[in-house]
Amino acid sequence: MNPELQRNLWLEASPFRLMLITGLVLLAFAATSVAPGLATTSTVARGLYLFFAVLWGTRSAALSVVAEIRERTWDSQKLSSIGPWEMVWGKLFGATAANWFGALLCLPFILWPAALEAGLASALTHGVILLTLGVFAQSVALLSSLVMIRRNTGNWRLDIFLCQVAGVGAAFTYYSLWSSVSAFARSGTSMLTWWGHGFSLGNFHLVSLLVFLGWALIGCWRAMRAELRFANGPYVWLAYLAYSAVYSAGFESWIGPRLNMPASPVAAKLALAGLTLLASTYSMAFLEPKDPVRLRWLGEQIRAGHLYKAFLALDCWMLSYGATLAVGLVLALSWTTSPAGSLAVLGFLTRDVAIFVLMRGRAGGKGDFAALAILGALYLLLPTVLSGLGLQGLDFLFLPQGMLGVIAGWAQGVACAWLALKRIRA
Numbered sequence: 001m002n003p004e005l006q007r008n009l010w011l012e013a014s015p016f017r018l019m020l021i022t023g024l025v026l027l028a029f030a031a032t033s034v035a036p037g038l039a040t041t042s043t044v045a046r047g048l049y050l051f052f053a054v055l056w057g058t059r060s061a062a063l064s065v066v067a068e069i070r071e072r073t074w075d076s077q078k079l080s081s082i083g084p085w086e087m088v089w090g091k092l093f094g095a096t097a098a099n100w101f102g103a104l105l106c107l108p109f110i111l112w113p114a115a116l117e118a119g120l121a122s123a124l125t126h127g128v129i130l131l132t133l134g135v136f137a138q139s140v141a142l143l144s145s146l147v148m149i150r151r152n153t154g155n156w157r158l159d160i161f162l163c164q165v166a167g168v169g170a171a172f173t174y175y176s177l178w179s180s181v182s183a184f185a186r187s188g189t190s191m192l193t194w195w196g197h198g199f200s201l202g203n204f205h206l207v208s209l210l211v212f213l214g215w216a217l218i219g220c221w222r223a224m225r226a227e228l229r230f231a232n233g234p235y236v237w238l239a240y241l242a243y244s245a246v247y248s249a250g251f252e253s254w255i256g257p258r259l260n261m262p263a264s265p266v267a268a269k270l271a272l273a274g275l276t277l278l279a280s281t282y283s284m285a286f287l288e289p290k291d292p293v294r295l296r297w298l299g300e301q302i303r304a305g306h307l308y309k310a311f312l313a314l315d316c317w318m319l320s321y322g323a324t325l326a327v328g329l330v331l332a333l334s335w336t337t338s339p340a341g342s343l344a345v346l347g348f349l350t351r352d353v354a355i356f357v358l359m360r361g362r363a364g365g366k367g368d369f370a371a372l373a374i375l376g377a378l379y380l381l382l383p384t385v386l387s388g389l390g391l392q393g394l395d396f397l398f399l400p401q402g403m404l405g406v407i408a409g410w411a412q413g414v415a416c417a418w419l420a421l422k423r424i425r426a
Helices: 003-012 015-034 041-070 074-078 084-094 097-118 120-151 156-186 201-227 235-249 265-287 292-303 307-312 316-334 339-388 392-397 402-425
Strands: 191-194 197-200
Touching: 003 084, 003 097, 015 041, 015 097, 041 074, 041 084, 041 097, 041 120, 041 156, 084 097, 084 120, 084 201, 097 120, 120 156, 120 201, 156 201, 191 201, 197 201, 201 235, 235 265, 235 316, 265 316, 265 339, 292 307, 292 402, 316 339, 339 392, 339 402, 392 402
Parallel strands: none
Antiparallel strands: 191 197
């Protein structure tokens, strides 16, 4: 048996805690039996399941590693012979063992009424979705905590809260989409067009959840490898970028007309893929540590001609930026009606990424928040000031608008990149 899983089971699934959870669940069901007007048993069971598996489970998952750091036992665990994958499973399912005990107690009271109402197959599908949803939320919380550990902010209470919010947010987003399937069915729309093919909304949501759960678990494994000082190559992240770009581009026929995207289906697909990669670049530029020593080492490898060695050591934000740049340039060539828009966005993106790197080098762990404040001023405050002064014609200096926006964006991007490189070499 996985020793990390066994250790966490001993710590978290104590007989007293399991008896306490059992008593709470039975008491809640007894209350619905004697006072049926308040809520049905299945409704209470669903609420308790979401509490145990999502709300409390995400906190337990986020604390699984952070608690070890706070208790000063994490360094000894990293020196053990437990591998990254075993450590992930041990933390993910061991630290949440008590949560899953309570959630599984509630599951039969959810599925039995569903089986009587809609049939056994529908109830089993419902059960798979609930179980996957819980694991997905907890894995996102664990992944977020591992990312926060790499950032080493030292504010563990806030970090745990943010990790829990990330897990609950991921679960809530999917649960909202899944709950809307019945509303779409009542309106006569139960099919979704993706890459020109029609899919049932329910089946598409379930498969999407399973695939994203797989990516979340892979992300936990890679983050754990980095924490245990294993080298992560670029190929897994590149595969995720390719998947996310293809996944989002498939919704062109549904999202494109609503966002006023180009009439060409190919250009609209490229625009959706570019937006997804753009979001990935900004998120990873904020989340990943941009260590000046590591960046200086990468520069030395490139100058020495060790290009493949440098490529294997690229961070995720670098790969995301490169992919966004490539898709944006292709889009600028294919979107013949307005290529300046894509080029301007790429220029401002280059400036923003360089600001993240520059602020990280100047302000350390607080540099990413300083970069966010600077970007907020550039994109919101300064255009508002210009608008109040009646100088809307100068918006191209801060927003990607037209050919002047291309010139302003790339001029600022090159200048900020030069300052960031100068800071790294110092």
